[in-house]
Amino acid sequence: NAGVTQTPKFRILKIGQSMTLQCTQDMNHNYMYWYRQDPGMGLKLIYYSVGAGITDKGEVPNGYNVSRSTTEDFPLRLELAAPSQTSVYFCASSYSGVGATDTQYFGPGTRLTVL
Amino acid sequence: QQQVKQSPQSLIVQKGGISIINCAYENTAFDYFPWYQQFPGKGPALLIAIRPDVSEKKEGRFTISFNKSAKQFSLHIMDSQPGDSATYFCAAQGAQKLVFGQGTRLTINP
Numbered sequence: 590n591a592g593v594t595q596t597p598k599f600r601i602l603k604i605g606q607s608m609t610l611q612c613t614q615d616m617n618h619n620y621m622y623w624y625r626q627d628p629g630m631g632l633k634l635i636y637y638s639v640g641a642g643i644t645d646k647g648e649v650p651n652g653y654n655v656s657r658s659t660t661e662d663f664p665l666r667l668e669l670a671a672p673s674q675t676s677v678y679f680c681a682s683s684y685s686g687v688g689a690t691d692t693q694y695f696g697p698g699t700r701l702t703v704l
Numbered sequence: 705q706q707q708v709k710q711s712p713q714s715l716i717v718q719k720g721g722i723s724i725i726n727c728a729y730e731n732t733a734f735d736y737f738p739w740y741q742q743f744p745g746k747g748p749a750l751l752i753a754i755r756p757d758v759s760e761k762k763e764g765r766f767t768i769s770f771n772k773s774a775k776q777f778s779l780h781i782m783d784s785q786p787g788d789s790a791t792y793f794c795a796a797q798g799a800q801k802l803v804f805g806q807g808t809r810l811t812i813n814p
Contacts, residue, residue, distance in 0.1 A: 613814075620800070622723055622801075622802075624804075629713065629807070630750070630791060630806060631710070631804040631805055631806045631807050632793065632804040633804075634802070634803075635802065637800075639800065647801065661777055679747050680749070681747075689796070691736070692750045692753075693736075693750070693802060694750075695745050695747030695748050695749065697745075697746060697747050698745075698746075698747050704801075
């Protein structure tokens with residue numbers, strides 16, 4: 590099992606450009622999440638999905654969009670990139686969202702810089 | 705209130721010492737409290753977790769102490785080793801989502 594994979598590892602965008610961060614998991618997990626990590630701020634939830642075709646907003650969804658057409662993939666779309674979106678982005682997955690057995694497994698992250 | 709407050713922001717401990725990181729929460733609906741460990745350039749990984757019906761959980765050198773009435777929980781790392789140097793995040797789960805603390809950068813000096 591590769592677990593949770595993310596591409597690209599690094600990316601520099603210009604203000605106003607768009608891009609998609611890719612996330613794939615091979616653990617047949619139902620739940621998938623996107624977080625951003627800023628220095629000294631912990632991880633903030635952007636969007637999450639409880640299954641294919643179902644997505645919902647997290648704490649900081651503005652400026653982002655997601656889709657979940659398959660169980661395995663959960664891409665994050667940035668439209669009109671802004672410097673405030675400079676961050677490290679982590680994708681995570683879990684079997685379910687409830688209970689003590691629900692470990693979230695994280696990908697290696699995408700470091701995004703918007704200039 | 706969905707916040708989880710974590711302290712200290714950074715911590716330096718001598719090898720063999722005890723590292724202690726504290727977290728506090730407000731929302732009594734939280735029902736699962738994991739700690740994640742993150743090494744530079746990597747994603748966070750689950751270290752240890754506790755349910756609120758238990759006051760303490762120990763796994764090797766790592767112990768979570770949980771005080772439900774005070775809405776506080778802490779991570780203790782006994783016999784701290786240089787390999788424990790990492791950033792540690794506490795978290796609390798409610799409504800199918802995790803809320804993370806701000807993180808503690810732990811450095812173990814040899």
